Amino acid sequence: xxxxxxxxxxxxxxxxxxxxxxxxxxxxxxxxxxxxxxxxxxxxxxxxxxxxxxxxxxxxxxxxxxxxxxxxxxxxxxxxxxxxxxxxxxxxxxxxxxxxxxxxxxxxxxxxxxxxxxxxxxxxxxxxxxxxxxxxxxxxxxxxxxxxxxxxxxxxxxxxxxxxxxxxxxxxxxxxxxxxxxxxxxxxxxxxxxxxxxxxxxxxxxxxxxxxxxxxxxxxxxxx
Amino acid sequence: xxxxxxxxxxxxxxxxxxxxxxxxxxxxxxxxxxxxxxxxxxxxxxxxxxxxxxxxxxxxxxxxxxxxxxxxxxxxxxxxxxxxxxxxxxxxxxxxxxxxxxxxxxxxxxxxxxxxxxxxxxxxxxxxxxxxxxxxxxxxxxxxxxxxxxxxxxxxxxxxxxxxxxxxxxxxxxxxxxxxxxxxxxxxxxxxxxxxxxxxxxxxxxxxxxxxxxxxxxxxxxxxxxxxxxxxxxxxxxxxxxxxxxxxxxxxxxxxxxxxxxxxxxxxxxxxxxxxxxxxxxxxxxxxxxxxxxxxxxxxxxxxxxxxxxxxxxxxxxxxxxxxxxxxxxxxxxxxxxxxxxxxxxxxxxxxxxxxxxxxxxxxxxxxxxxxxxxxxxxxxxxxxxxxxxxxxxxxxxxxxxxxxxxxxxxxxxxxxxxxxxxxxxxxxxxxxxxxxxxxxxxxxxxxxxxxxxxxxxxxxxxxxxxxxxxxxxxxxxxxxxxxxxxxxxxxxxxxxxxxxxxxxxxxxxxxxxxxxxxxxxxxxxxxxxxxxxxxxxxxxxxxxxxxxxxxxxxxxxxxxxxxxxxxxxxxxxxxxxxxxxxxxxxxxxxxxxxxxxxxxxxxx
Numbered sequence: 001x002x003x004x005x006x007x008x009x010x011x012x013x014x015x016x017x018x019x020x021x022x023x024x025x026x027x028x029x030x031x032x033x034x035x036x037x038x039x040x041x042x043x044x045x046x047x048x049x050x051x052x053x054x055x056x057x058x059x060x061x062x063x064x065x066x067x068x069x070x071x072x073x074x075x076x077x078x079x080x081x082x083x084x085x086x087x088x089x090x091x092x093x094x095x096x097x098x099x100x101x102x103x104x105x106x107x108x109x110x111x112x113x114x115x116x117x118x119x120x121x122x123x124x125x126x127x128x129x130x131x132x133x134x135x136x137x138x139x140x141x142x143x144x145x146x147x148x149x150x151x152x153x154x155x156x157x158x159x160x161x162x163x164x165x166x167x168x169x170x171x172x173x174x175x176x177x178x179x180x181x182x183x184x185x186x187x188x189x190x191x192x193x194x195x196x197x198x199x200x201x202x203x204x205x206x207x208x209x210x211x212x213x214x215x216x217x218x219x220x221x222x223x224x
Numbered sequence: 225x226x227x228x229x230x231x232x233x234x235x236x237x238x239x240x241x242x243x244x245x246x247x248x249x250x251x252x253x254x255x256x257x258x259x260x261x262x263x264x265x266x267x268x269x270x271x272x273x274x275x276x277x278x279x280x281x282x283x284x285x286x287x288x289x290x291x292x293x294x295x296x297x298x299x300x301x302x303x304x305x306x307x308x309x310x311x312x313x314x315x316x317x318x319x320x321x322x323x324x325x326x327x328x329x330x331x332x333x334x335x336x337x338x339x340x341x342x343x344x345x346x347x348x349x350x351x352x353x354x355x356x357x358x359x360x361x362x363x364x365x366x367x368x369x370x371x372x373x374x375x376x377x378x379x380x381x382x383x384x385x386x387x388x389x390x391x392x393x394x395x396x397x398x399x400x401x402x403x404x405x406x407x408x409x410x411x412x413x414x415x416x417x418x419x420x421x422x423x424x425x426x427x428x429x430x431x432x433x434x435x436x437x438x439x440x441x442x443x444x445x446x447x448x449x450x451x452x453x454x455x456x457x458x459x460x461x462x463x464x465x466x467x468x469x470x471x472x473x474x475x476x477x478x479x480x481x482x483x484x485x486x487x488x489x490x491x492x493x494x495x496x497x498x499x500x501x502x503x504x505x506x507x508x509x510x511x512x513x514x515x516x517x518x519x520x521x522x523x524x525x526x527x528x529x530x531x532x533x534x535x536x537x538x539x540x541x542x543x544x545x546x547x548x549x550x551x552x553x554x555x556x557x558x559x560x561x562x563x564x565x566x567x568x569x570x571x572x573x574x575x576x577x578x579x580x581x582x583x584x585x586x587x588x589x590x591x592x593x594x595x596x597x598x599x600x601x602x603x604x605x606x607x608x609x610x611x612x613x614x615x616x617x618x619x620x621x622x623x624x625x626x627x628x629x630x631x632x633x634x635x636x637x638x639x640x641x642x643x644x645x646x647x648x649x650x651x652x653x654x655x656x657x658x659x660x661x662x663x664x665x666x667x668x669x670x671x672x673x674x675x676x677x678x679x680x681x682x683x684x685x686x687x688x689x690x691x692x693x694x695x696x697x698x699x700x701x702x703x704x705x706x707x708x709x710x711x712x713x714x715x716x717x718x719x720x721x722x723x724x725x726x727x728x729x730x731x732x733x734x735x736x737x738x739x740x741x742x743x744x745x746x747x748x749x750x751x752x753x754x755x756x757x758x759x760x761x762x763x764x765x766x767x768x769x770x771x772x773x774x775x776x777x778x779x780x781x782x783x784x785x786x787x788x789x790x791x792x793x794x795x796x797x798x799x800x801x802x803x804x805x806x807x808x809x810x811x812x813x814x815x816x817x818x819x820x821x822x823x824x825x826x827x828x829x
Contacts, residue, residue, distance in 0.1 A: 019413065023333040026412055027405045027406075031401070034442075034443060035443075037439070037443040038446055041487060045447065045462070045487065048480065049480060052479075053478065132454070132458050132460060133459040133475075136462065136478065139460040143451070143454065
């Protein structure tokens with residue numbers, strides 16, 4: 001409303017930074033909405049395709065995801081990365097930015113371990129003859145984990161920028177650099193929580209039983 | 225919440241080097257022009273392809289065109305026109321140009337991402353056009369790229385063409401997403417003082433809602449594109465069923481072509497509105513300015529845009545009636561399709577009420593705008609026919625669909641593109657387009673398109689099948705249909721060639737056109753209030769504009785002029801938004817109070 005904006009001509013640096021921060025967060029929220037739309041459509045396709053007779057669900061007793069320990073460990077690392085980023089945000093309020101930079105790097109390291117774990121599981125699948133084209137369930141597994149991994153890689157690029165900004169902020173110790181670093185850290189945390197939640201849904205989906213797929217398909221009218 | 229933040233104090237990096245100013249520019253206006261020029265360029269290629277097709281249909285054998293070339297031309301024509309011309313032009317072109325100017329911002333909120341967006345778009349066009357030069361040529365799968373045909377042996381371009389098409393689409397979607405994030409965030413976060421959401425011009429509302437649709441619907445095309453690429457390159461079976469090819473069993477098993485159709489049309493139908501909603505918005509503004517009258521039912525128009533956007537996500541399967549579906553689904557999608565006609569009809573009525581008793585100036589933009597209303601109604605009404613399952617099934621594979629589709633999705637938006645370029649060209653270049661050439665261009669285009677597409681309805685009702693490369697020797701096609709096709713082809717060629725008049729007008733007027741003043745159409749909205757025409761980098765010079773009223777204050781009784789700029793304070797001309805829109809009464813009061821508090825019409829740095 002107009003009355004709210006009257007103060008703006010004399011606004012301080014703080015308000016400009018707040019507005020930049022609001023813009024960046026709005027942009028990221030819409031980006032996450034678009035990514036969610038993409039994964040949602042993959043999930044719907046997954047359920048529809050699972051109802052055709054050639055589908056061999058990966059969680060059946062003789063299939064590789066009957067034992068999903070490797071993916072559970074991977075998940076733990078991604079959750080850890082999310083927790084580290086939250087800790088990094090928390091540390092920001094302390095003097096000299098606390099351990100925010102250290103926690104940020106820990107989050108990056110945990111994410112790299114997650115990616116390494118995913119790649120190792122891919123190798124395990126390939127070594128056991130579960131290739132991308134051998135069954136549609138495998139195809140979806142490679143596709144979903146691969147795309148999720150690419151989004152983690154994109155996030156790691158942003159994390160590098162955040163780490164750089166935190167270093168600058170710690171060195172310069174002025175308000176402007178601190179705000180820029182805080183914004184980057186906040187954005188990374190938002191994105192990582194999203195990546196973590198997204199992965200948990202992907203994980204739940206790929207490791208479900210055929211009867212679960214059938215129930216979802218029946219409930220949502222997705223049988224074709 | 226709207227803001228201007230410290231735009232007055234913000235240091236703007238003024239690019240001086242040529243490549244920084246015109247090539248890798250981060251200025252939204254330059255990016256808009258880059259988007260538009262690429263789109264128009266590739267659109268002319270698609271127009272040429274349609275001329276080739278019409279020659280084959282009207283005068284088979286004259287061009288020595290074979291079926292492969294025909295289907296390649298058809299596929300590339302359709303895809304280029306829908307995605308690479310219309311989507312890019314409305315969002316990348318008009319969206320980029322108008323959003324910051326109409327909302328009083330210095331630029332988009334993420335200028336670097338905006339620049340990346342146009343370069344990704346350019347790359348997608350290059351990849352697409354490269355398919356003309358690879359072995360086997362471009363894909364001839366039809367613009368919907370339905371599997372299994374699209375990636376089965378025997379379909380033109382199955383080696384490389386389809387791969388390049390899919391890769392190009394994926395790059396385009398990345399470009400559209402980068403642009404889209406900018407448009408929505410700029411609308412939500414970068415509006416100037418006083419520019420409430422309900423004071424935004426309808427152009428911005430249309431572009432804003434269409435962008436949200438694009439952000440949510442393009443992923444469906446992305447998903448289907450990636451999965452089809454996997455099927456083609458890695459041999460997966462997402463969409464490809466068990467098939468016998470050349471007497472041997474193919475490598476795929478069990479895939480679902482219908483799944484592709486669902487995904488494609490979950491994108492494809494919102495895509496219609498990704499193009500139509502900006503067109504609705506632009507046309508509302510143009511009609512209002514050239515009829516010297518406020519848009520009738522502004523709030524209703526805004527909500528109609530939002531409701532159409534929401535409904536567009538639950539009508540997609542009306543494109544799939546002939547693919548076979550549960551009859552209850554058919555009923556559901558027919559009902560939602562008819563429901564979407566309600567807010568759409570509201571908009572048409574409101575345009576007519578805006579014109580009613582208006583002081584209509586038959587300028588070139590207005591002529592195109594009026595032609596749009598007629599064409600959109602004609603094309604939209606046949607959509608009501610085709611939305612019903614029982615009518616769609618017999619008509620689906622006939623020229624009736626070609627006629628409907630081209631009237632509502634082809635000609636109507638293109639008329640808006642012309643109207644909008646004629647309307648905003650003076651702001652973009654600082655020169656007026658030639659009026660006489662504009663009128664000649666209008667009448668040839670308007671009458672010509674009716675001569676082309678109206679007869680196609682009759683061809684369709686007679687059972688003339690679409691997609692056929694050659695329609696000779698079919699007993700069910702009457703002789704008269706061949707004569708009609710010859711006539712349509714001749715007119716199509718005339719209309720196609722006449723577009724060169726328009727291209728010439730754009731080029732000639734840029735150098736030789738009469739100098740335009742800042743507000744040649746005497747419009748009220750913010751983009752006409754820039755200190756320079758064309759606006760310079762940063763748009764507003766040292767002073768950011770302050771908005772005191774909606775953008776449609778025409779013929780305010782107390783005002784000396786018949787238009788009152790959005791920046792005119794209520795102390796000079798009373799705010800009468802309430803005349804047209806009761807809910808904005810409170811905002812009008814706010815404005816009056818603000819003026820009382822002495823906020824100047826421009827905030828000085």
